Amino acid sequence: PSKRILIRGGQVVNDDRAFLADVLVENGLIKEIGEQISISEDGQIEVIDATGKFVIPGGIDPHTHFQLPFMGTVSIDDFYIGTRAALAGGTTTIIDFVIPPKGQSLVEGYHQWRKWADEKVCCDYGLHIGVTWWSEQVKADMETLVRDHGVNSFKMFMAYKGSIQVTDSEMIGIMNTCREIGALAQVHAENGDIIDENQNRLIAAGVTGPEGHPQSRPEEVEHEATKRAIMLADQTNCPLYVVHVMSKQAAREISDARREGRVVFGETIAAALASNGSHYYDKCWRHAAAHVLSPPLRRDPTTAGALMDLLSNGDLQTTGTDHCTFNSEQKSMGKNDFRRIPNGINGVEERMPLIWEKGVRTGKLDVTQFVAVTSTNAAKLFNIYPKKGRIEVGSDADIVVWDPESCSTISAAQHHTAGDFNIFEGMTVHGGPAVVITKGVVAVRNGKVEAVKGSGRYLETNAYSPAVYGRINQRAKIHKWEKVERS
Ligand code: DUC
Ligand code: ZN
Ligand code: ZN
Ligand code: ZN
Numbered sequence: 001p002s003k004r005i006l007i008r009g010g011q012v013v014n015d016d017r018a019f020l021a022d023v024l025v026e027n028g029l030i031k032e033i034g035e036q037i038s039i040s041e042d043g044q045i046e047v048i049d050a051t052g053k054f055v056i057p058g059g060i061d062p063h064t065h066f067q068l069p070f071m072g073t074v075s076i077d078d079f080y081i082g083t084r085a086a087l088a089g090g091t092t093t094i095i096d097f098v099i100p101p102k103g104q105s106l107v108e109g110y111h112q113w114r115k116w117a118d119e120k121v122c123c124d125y126g127l128h129i130g131v132t133w134w135s136e137q138v139k140a141d142m143e144t145l146v147r148d149h150g151v152n153s154f155k156m157f158m159a160y161k162g163s164i165q166v167t168d169s170e171m172i173g174i175m176n177t178c179r180e181i182g183a184l185a186q187v188h189a190e191n192g193d194i195i196d197e198n199q200n201r202l203i204a205a206g207v208t209g210p211e212g213h214p215q216s217r218p219e220e221v222e223h224e225a226t227k228r229a230i231m232l233a234d235q236t237n238c239p240l241y242v243v244h245v246m247s248k249q250a251a252r253e254i255s256d257a258r259r260e261g262r263v264v265f266g267e268t269i270a271a272a273l274a275s276n277g278s279h280y281y282d283k284c285w286r287h288a289a290a291h292v293l294s295p296p297l298r299r300d301p302t303t304a305g306a307l308m309d310l311l312s313n314g315d316l317q318t319t320g321t322d323h324c325t326f327n328s329e330q331k332s333m334g335k336n337d338f339r340r341i342p343n344g345i346n347g348v349e350e351r352m353p354l355i356w357e358k359g360v361r362t363g364k365l366d367v368t369q370f371v372a373v374t375s376t377n378a379a380k381l382f383n384i385y386p387k388k389g390r391i392e393v394g395s396d397a398d399i400v401v402w403d404p405e406s407c408s409t410i411s412a413a414q415h416h417t418a419g420d421f422n423i424f425e426g427m428t429v430h431g432g433p434a435v436v437i438t439k440g441v442v443a444v445r446n447g448k449v450e451a452v453k454g455s456g457r458y459l460e461t462n463a464y465s466p467a468v469y470g471r472i473n474q475r476a477k478i479h480k481w482e483k484v485e486r487s
Pocket of ligand 2: 188243244294295
């Protein structure tokens with residue numbers, strides 16, 4: 001692989017502006033940006049012609065689950081196949097979730113995930129830590145992870161009763177701790193107790209197929225939990241990041257909270273922007289089961305467009321995928337009971353082209369906004385900016401030469417994940433990566449992926465991201481208890 005790369009004549013796009021320039025890459029970093037960079041033609045440099053194309057920061061997918069042990073099986077894309085698929089679609093950084101079972105040490109879980117990931121990743125990656133239970137030991141582990149292991153985000157599950165769900169009082173402890181150590185609290189917002197009740201009622205009524213899944217988790221279940229999480233975070237003065245916002249009602253809560261000045265961020269996922277819940281009612285069991293994830297896709301056909309509108313106006317900030325793939329055989333574990341269908345869908349490879357198609361080509365996002373919602377905003381919130389998420393001298397050379405004119409049809413026969421189904425099957429997307437560079441090395445060219453197993457690095461992130469804590473500290477000042485002095 002060439003150590004120096006010159007990307008010539010493209011439109012460089014950051015979240016704040018776009019301009020014509022050449023970009024010189026050297027030793028994994030962006031070395032120079034300028035008009036007509038001159039080089040001595042000694043054969044030591046690879047020149048990539050980006051005329052008519054955009055030169056954008058590599059995508060950041062802040063929500064993946066590679067080789068996740070979950071619901072009695074393990075998601076089929078491991079850290080090699082998963083990051084390879086990410087690169088194929090223009091994503092050069094992923095942030096995955098450590099999800100230790102209840103009772104397991106968080107620090108142990110972290111080391112387990114590092115062991116799985118380090119030898120396999122083809123691009124840089126970070127880790128969020130799922131806090132699935134609560135004790136003094138868990139609190140100490142959170143402190144250790146932030147201090148010694150470059151972690152700055154912790155996720156709570158308000159669903160999955162009986163396994164990883166946490167209670168409100170546990171959430172309060174976790175949020176207080178996040179606030180103390182400068183971390184960002186994340187929530188999977190669904191009311192797990194009512195889901196459990198609905199599931200039992202559906203099964204009793206004989207609804208055992210995949211259509212039972214969305215019926216057990218209607219919009220209001222996501223809505224209520226989102227609202228509750230926002231309230232708890234506000235009361236504890238903890239910044240909150242709601243992962244996979246799937247519905248208009250939940251999104252509305254986030255918009256309203258932001259209007260009131262609360263420090264809340266929202267992520268939506270590729271599937272929510274490009275698919276919908278009608279698939280659960282498909283006559284083909286395999287087809288319906290392939291779409292099972294939580295929270296579910298919504299049947300309301302206006303959801304996808306509404307979520308894109310909120311990315312456009314800034315009420316939602318990031319786009320992930322919740323990429324967590326299971327093949328048909330694994331999905332079949334729930335053949336007679338939708339509660340046992342492993343939850344998860346694909347998206348890490350399709351995210352950027354889909355957002356281009358549904359966002360930029362519809363006119364809802366301009367190219368700078370596309371960069372913001374696919375890369376820069378996540379980099380800022382998780383404190384890896386401007387190392388990641390920006391085309392700037394000194395930043396990592398994670399760069400995508402994006403071809404706005406390319407045209408391809410998504411298909412399981414072509415995709416790079418190990419799954420045998422693609423929930424976006426048959427969709428035509430315009431726009432896609434012509435060249436993908438990770439840390440100064442070309443990983444994708446002309447649709448061919450040349451990813452190197454184990455070449456990615458774990459991203460140490462600092463606590464107190466300015467994008468998060470700048471505002472929370474201000475807000476803390478107005479949160480003062482009132483005491484009345486009486487004689
Ligand atoms: N939802 C999913 O669909 N899969 C993994 C975890 C989750 O919360
Ligand atoms: Zn989740
Ligand atoms: Zn089918
Ligand atoms: Zn998830």
